[in-house]
Each structure stands twice: as C-alpha cells, then as structure tokens.
Amino acid sequence: MLALAAVVIPLVEPRLYVPVDPDHSVSESSPEQTASLLSTWLFAYLDRAFSRLCASSTCLSTNFRLAGRRYGTAPRSGRFSPLDTLHSKKRQHAAWGLLKVFRFDFLFIGVLMSLHAFALLANPFGMKMLLGTSRREERAL
Structure with missing residues (x-):
C-alpha cells in the first residue's frame, strides 16, 4: 500500500x-x-x-x-551568451560557441575517452602478465 x-x-x-x-x-x-x-x-x-x-x-x-x-x-543571458550569434560582436562558427559553453564537459568526455582507450590497450598486457605468472608457477612445481 x-x-x-x-x-x-x-x-x-x-x-x-x-x-x-x-x-x-x-x-x-x-x-x-x-x-x-x-x-x-x-x-x-x-x-x-x-x-x-x-x-x-x-x-x-x-x-x-x-x-x-x-x-x-x-538562454541569451549568462552562460549561453556565446551561442547567441545574432548579438555577438565577432562572427564565428556555432561549434566554437558550443565549445566555449561546454568546455568542461568536452574536457571530461576527452579524459574519459582517453582512460577507456588506455584500458583497452592495457587488457592484452595484463593477460600476458597473468599467463606469464601462471607459467612460472607451473615450472616451480
């Protein structure tokens, strides 16, 4: 209930x-x-x-x-002012305005993508070390 x-x-x-x-x-x-x-x-x-x-x-x-x-x-006031191309003093592409507004988000996504790529590359090395350790233990017996 x-x-x-x-x-x-x-x-x-x-x-x-x-x-x-x-x-x-x-x-x-x-x-x-x-x-x-x-x-x-x-x-x-x-x-x-x-x-x-x-x-x-x-x-x-x-x-x-x-x-x-x-x-x-x-949206015109505050954080989203770089996206307002009509009231901007200099002409620029909208993508640069998005990068200015969401710079920390893009930085965070870039760091996470780098960590993901590192983890994907580290996986085979970890398997090699794990198999090497198990072979040494077999030889020691």
Whole structure:
C-alpha cells in the first residue's frame, strides 16, 4: 500500500511552478507548468494538434499562454551568451560557441575517452602478465 501511494501520489499531485529566470518571471503560470505528471503524459498528443490548429499567430496570442521556459530570454543571458550569434560582436562558427559553453564537459568526455582507450590497450598486457605468472608457477612445481 505504501509503495502504491509512493507511485500514485507524485503522479497525480500538481507540480510547483519554479520560474526559469526569477528576474523576468511570468505573473501567472500556465497550466502546462503546474499540471501533474500523469496529465502531462496523457495529454502530450494534443500538443501537435494545437500547433496544427493554431498556425496563425493571432490564435496563439489570444487563446494560449506560453510556458515561461518557452519565451527564449533565459538562454541569451549568462552562460549561453556565446551561442547567441545574432548579438555577438565577432562572427564565428556555432561549434566554437558550443565549445566555449561546454568546455568542461568536452574536457571530461576527452579524459574519459582517453582512460577507456588506455584500458583497452592495457587488457592484452595484463593477460600476458597473468599467463606469464601462471607459467612460472607451473615450472616451480
């Protein structure tokens, strides 16, 4: 019973609205942001239907509020500013902006790939040493 309650209650209770950018938060949160996980999963198929229905901008502006994370002002400020090619002073390829933003992630992935390559190369040497040790033990007997 406790396990059932631990699964069902988080699925049906409404979520708390936490703004992406607290300085420029929306006065009212949209129902999409506070809906329970179960209702979000069950009605996800309607997103395509609404986007096809409201191809014009007047339908979107009068009937539906956008969620706060869909306004697009948060990526421009702070960490993601090198990715904004329209407001950048120097012209560069988008890949260099990605490398600037995610430099520690790329460094971490590079270190892990180097360790993986070292482990793959170390495997045959370890087997050779293991077999050499077992041969010496056989000769000693």
